[in-house]
Amino acid sequence: MQNIIVTTVIISSLAAVGDTLSCYNCRSDRTPVCGRTLNVAEREKSNYISECDDSLFPVGCKKIITNEYNQELVVRGCNYNLSANSNLPLGCKDYMHTSVCRCVGDGCNGQGGLVSNPMIMLITATMTLLFTCSSNGH
Template sequence: MESKLLFSCVAVLLMFFVNQGTGLKCHQCSSKTDPDCDDPFYYEDNPGVVKTEKYLAECPADDGNEYTLCRKIFQNVRGESRVIRSCGWEKDESRDCYSTVLEEYNTYVCQCFEDGCNSASMFSLSLAGIVSTITLTYLLN
């Protein structure tokens, strides 16, 4: 009887120390409201070090979505550019980056799959994609 009680107590204590697992961590911010979110996100003299980790957070687990990727979005809305870093759940199987061009706004979106991977500069993600998005923006205006 005592061994069962001891075993139960040890099992309960172990539950407090066992890592329950953590979800994906992505930078989550928008340069529209947080200027530090904009590029360059790294120090110019030390490109391997992000300027801030304050936006790096675990993706939400309680909103019904199963987050499997980080996203970085370059968006141009009526001539105003911004960077949006977020968690995502809809994976594009055919490509890591894509662009959309509409009348009111243009976006260039890249997805990645490791913790904090959406800190990369858009230029390191794809210079051609950014240049084409900006060019189309000016052509449509």
């Protein structure tokens, strides 16, 4: 059983080698289309997405919405391991006048709800299945 877990971890690590995370990167105060919903045509989305700096250890993408003094500001970008909100759980969390959303996967901080990387979902499902089968004696 341990061999299967170790193999799964190694394969998933190798799948990520060489991949650079890309996130939408914009601010609504500078680019009006960067509001709660990214209001750009599909063909223009590449203008707002950029690769994260690997040397700063990106851990996902973020979308921050603040609403102070009746002024809403939306900021999208890479979420780095060194930033204050890097250890927050995936998804959205509200703090007074601010909502911080974190996700993992290229462009996950764009339209609609935040989504996770399909590889992570596959690994999680596989590990759950393996642990369920081993605990049932199969």
